[in-house]
Amino acid sequence: MKFTKTLLATTALTVAAGAALAQDMTIVSWGGAYSKSQLKAYHEPYSAKTGVNIINDDSSAEAVAKLRAMNEAGNITWDVVDVVASDAIRLCDEGLALEIDPATQLAPAPDGTSAADDFGDLLVSSCFIPQIVYSTTFGYRTDLVGDTPPSDVCAVFDLETYPGKRSLEKRPINNMEWALLCDGVAKSDVYDVLATDEGQNQALAKLDTIKDSVVWWSAGADTPQLLADGEVIMGSTYNGRLFSVIEEQKQPVAMLWDAQVFDLDGWIIPAGLSEERKQRALDYIYFATDTQRLADQAKYISYGPARASSAPLVGKHADLGIEMAPHMPTDPNNAKNTFLYNYEFWADYRDDIDAKFQAWLAQ
């Protein structure tokens, strides 16, 4: 009797544990300040509302490779994944992400505008739900650039006026575009030129003029550190990183918004989830990408919300108490001259140009 009872109790416990597990949801993101902003703006209110327990995993940098491995192993342990748009396109191409229908699966704006119109052009892939617009731009040391602070992206290529080291990302994306822009190619022609061998050589030749003065970075935290240490006088990185160097750490650094390259970051749901988990992930996405939630995130980090309807709701920074709108890459004062990352182009040419770029670097 006693044995049977114990057995039953254990089974019940196991079932209960199973049920508790079913209320867990693993959300993958980039970690650091960015994950914190999502925790405050999305995860905490969602957990409070539904009781779902959200587990954070900071693996977004390897998300594409890991999702592919999970898919091959037939065991997908992630429910919602935060990736940049180009990775979302890759995942969609590989059949590793779920296609989303904005009309039925995303919340409309408060005034009734459909989600598709509210996100507009930012829905760059049928699997991708954008959260934020971020930009890759330059920051410079205000104390090291002399009396004429740079206002033009071509200052990066001007070693006479601004001698010293600059940091650029160790990959062709963005660098090739800036090089062509500063070599006299019109903004609208950049990708047409870059699709040709001559154009690629032209960009590399322009980069060659500053090659000896470049420190190449591979992690987003590198440039802020290099600027703070005075290792470089200017360098490219994500605008949110520069915001924290300038406003939170009070370093003598200023932003050079000129020719900032817009890019997107957002959610995908892995393909191949069980129906129950899929529904939960969709429910989370519906909640976390509505107008108010996207505006809330901007309280914690200086990235622009991806919905047009969220922009007027952006308020003050939660800790610093400063207005966030002027620090957004999308603010009219900052966005006088911007450059839009061409996803289609880089999906096609990334490997080819990367091989050339790495060969050029190794010379």
Added chain:
Amino acid sequence: MTDSSAHQPMIAADGLPLKKSLARSLRREKTRALLLIAPLLVFVLLTFIFPIGSMLFRSVENEIVSNILPRTVVELENWDATSGELPDEAVFAAFVADFVVAVEEKNHTRLGSRLNYESSGMSSLFRKSGRKVAKWNPETDGPFKEKLIKTDKGWGDPETWAIIKTHSGKYTNGYFLNAVDMQRTQNGIEAQPESKQILIKLFLRTVKMSLIITASCILLGYPVAWILANLPSRSANLLMILVLLPFWTSLLVRTSAWKVMLQNQGVINDTLVWLGLVSNDARLEIINNQFGTIVAMTHILLPFMILPMYSVMQTIPPTYLRAAKSLGATNWIAFWRVYFPQSIPGIGAGSILVFILAIGYYITPEIVGGTEGVFISNRIAYHISSSLNWGLAAALGAILLVVVLVLYWAYDKIVGIDNVKLG
């Protein structure tokens, strides 16, 4: 009478012939030994040999093209890729039939990314065409040649079809060719354009720098191991902790610490400028290049050299050196002719450890290597996690493995693997 007993086989206690009995007991012992190591064997097989084998297999596997475009591949066999002309309607019809199925199963873009490794532009060609072709009926909507070319002029380029044909086999040597800066084209095997040749260079650099790192580890580690082995054990233990301390510190922390030390405004440069040895505007470039990688990796791998050397040196009786000296040898002769030859097994073990670890290193070169100090493993990491070209990553990994095995074999021939001792 005495003869008859000589022909009888020896009988064991249980009545069986002794020979048989012995064989049986030996067999039993062997089975027991095998059973004892079975868990380890199964563990190694499941978690090591099998995954690595299946990863390396990707370097030749290429079923995706013939799986997604089965009819097209068959039809393309009749088409001469070098003719410079487009394939005929039969190929186009077969392709549309395959493609509509692929779009329905949503794996056409996957094929696009596979073929994009061979020729830029295939990815978007497949993605864009997918949307349009999805609505076609392969039975009734033909002919397709004009129709398909109208959706995208890429289909009107014989090159597109040549790439599909060239890479349609179930197995391919294409990844291995790419790994050594060659490529597979419809005209046979060709060298990559010079502007894209990078991998051979990286292989050579990886081997060269690993050798330099191993050599610097020997030079720096030998005296330390000698002191450790010859001090009284109390102070030796203290020194040993100093050797092991960095060993227990996170790799990333140690690498980042080197960054702080070596950078332009870093500790070493600041000190040199303060001492007046280097002028402020001519600070030394000692990071983000090969020098930085060698310094940081030598430091990180040094314990792997010191520990085997130390444990071998401990076994060398100090009396030998004294005997040599009492027989009239100078300090140097006594060391070189008596002590050093006995410590060679430790150097051998340390060198193999350090070299094999160095050749596969990736995180330290990535952080302090800049552009000239990166290894082939950084490229493998790129293809695993960014470009998703796992076939090429597997081919690079396989080559790296072969290089290590060849060097190991050469080492065995020259030094002899029996001469390697860990203590």
